[in-house]
Amino acid sequence: MEEKVEKITGKSFDTPDETRRPFEKGKIDVITVGGLPFYRETLAPGWQWSRHVKPVVGGNSCQRFHVKIFLAGRQRVRMDDGTEMEFGPGDVAVMHPGHDAWVVGDEANVLIELADIVKMPPDVPEETLTKITLEAVRRFNDAINRHDVDAVMAAMTEDCVFENTYPPPDGARYEGQGAVRSVWERFFAANPDAHFEVEEMFAVADRCVVRWIYRKTKEGRPWYLRGVDVFRVRDGKVAEKFSYVKG
Numbered sequence: 001m002e003e004k005v006e007k008i009t010g011k012s013f014d015t016p017d018e019t020r021r022p023f024e025k026g027k028i029d030v031i032t033v034g035g036l037p038f039y040r041e042t043l044a045p046g047w048q049w050s051r052h053v054k055p056v057v058g059g060n061s062c063q064r065f066h067v068k069i070f071l072a073g074r075q076r077v078r079m080d081d082g083t084e085m086e087f088g089p090g091d092v093a094v095m096h097p098g099h100d101a102w103v104v105g106d107e108a109n110v111l112i113e114l115a116d117i118v119k120m121p122p123d124v125p126e127e128t129l130t131k132i133t134l135e136a137v138r139r140f141n142d143a144i145n146r147h148d149v150d151a152v153m154a155a156m157t158e159d160c161v162f163e164n165t166y167p168p169p170d171g172a173r174y175e176g177q178g179a180v181r182s183v184w185e186r187f188f189a190a191n192p193d194a195h196f197e198v199e200e201m202f203a204v205a206d207r208c209v210v211r212w213i214y215r216k217t218k219e220g221r222p223w224y225l226r227g228v229d230v231f232r233v234r235d236g237k238v239a240e241k242f243s244y245v246k247g
Helices: 051-059 126-146 149-154 176-190
Strands: 018-020 025-033 035-044 066-072 074-079 084-087 092-095 099-104 109-112 156-163 171-177 195-204 205-216 223-235 237-245
Touching: 051 099, 051 149, 051 176, 051 205, 074 109, 099 109, 126 149, 126 195, 126 205, 126 223, 126 237, 149 176, 171 176
Parallel strands: 156 237
Antiparallel strands: 018 025, 025 035, 035 109, 066 092, 066 109, 074 084, 074 099, 156 171, 195 205, 205 223, 223 237
């Protein structure tokens, strides 16, 4: 039997499916309409990416692709090359990875984020994509080694996929933010001193391979395991993480 597709549907940000507060001075209301995610961000006066988000996600500048519709307040954006633009109510902005941003003035900045619906153009140079991919994976790995679940999930897409190494032979597959978050929460609780040492990392375009040593204490003694992660990055976030181990 074919699944019925609603031809018209709607929701209000006044009753969001979820409200997130992933960083200081910021609130994100999330609704899913017709299977598509929409985000309303409210950024308080004084908010700046490099001051309030960078400590959570890492990196020298924001490596996400953004499509924003501004509703209230003003925001100024500076690209890594020094280019600056300011946006206010009624403006639409497309921001490529590599930028800082901050609220201008004493009014909260309210905007709608569409980056999970409108994707980054496919003609981005391979060299640029490779840089974005490496930055995204480094940011993800740093969050893993801090055992910071919020930062880990902020570094992954809404529809992220994680294939674990356990149970053998194929490992378990987890799809979506909720399922993947639960995996990391259980993992960090069970392995309080877990650390992943990167032996080698290389990337081409949106793909990245990381060779690592996983170290922890097991039965009172130091223990380690070697393995490989294969990543796919989309719009500056980890979309897929497939893990493999030796032995």
